[in-house]
Amino acid sequence: MTTQASNKPAGRVTMADVARRAGVSVSTVSLVLNDRTTVQIADLTRQKVRRAAEELEFRPNRLARSLRMQQADTVGVITNRVIGPLFAGRMLSGLQGALVGSGVVPMLIETDDDPASNDAAVTALIDRGVAALVFVSIEPTAVHPSLLLGDTRTIYLNCWPAEPDDSAVLLADEYAGGLAAASAVVRRGHRRTAYLGGPPAEYAAVQRSRAYLDATGDAGLDPAEQQVTFGDYTLGSGYAQARAAFSGHRPTALVCGNDFMAIGAMLAMRDLGVSVPDEVSIVGFDDVPDIADGVQPALTTVELPHAEMGRRAGEILLGRRQPQGRELVPCDLVERRSLQDAPRA
Structure with a gap:
């Protein structure tokens, strides 16, 4: 029955x-x-x-009521491997910065996006009276929030719910960032290039590689002289892919899936006796603090807008910004010495 x-x-x-x-x-x-x-x-x-x-296991949303009554409250933050990486912490600092002075305090639990651990995190935070939840991920991906959310207001930062709903989602505009990187290479006169990408099925890698192909295609570059390979975002992967790219028709520019791969490519060029940027230009993605601007030559890269994403999430929580559904936040190109004009033949 x-x-x-x-x-x-x-x-x-x-x-x-x-x-x-x-x-x-x-x-x-x-x-x-x-x-x-x-x-x-x-x-x-x-x-x-x-x-x-x-x-029905209904759990009420307390945020609007508590803010109207000008009472201090807490916002639960559930992170997926964000604690530790140098650049990902910017999302948390941006979120906290937006909440300063509002009386709303973030309460954080780190998980690995396992459904059971997410259920436990949601239960623990809601039982402690949080008025809203923010899910934050180190990489843009679908997460499994929890059916225990009830009508608790939820915002997704650098991720989205596996089962789509009307929650606010804030993502970096990975495609536009990739387009800016590849277009900068084309503007510098490079006609033979290579793209060293991350995991081929990963969201950011797909967007960035698609942007590279669109930029080089729109510029009329010969597809036979453009190389596309995929790896795993590590320094070692960048090193191996860069060496492989130079085993045949040598490119004059390497567009890399992230900064660590770009640094791996720099090491490969050093071992091959190829000068960066005089003989080959290298571009990264992420703008990792104290790394992208600390290597020699300093790395041209695309800055992930993690701090701005966190700030916007905080403003949405406080009612100072209207949620836009899935919102793409612009990525800025940061030009440094690793990108120069293509060498003359």
């Missing part, structure tokens, strides 16, 4: 779901669950609403 409790709606449970289950209006649900006593509601009705909310 099917019980009423088994008829839980798929996805996020809302006040409207609770109202349907209890047979009352949404406003009645709001009054009961917000403990409003200024409006007279029968005890039996209150019991029905609370029972329905319990059966």
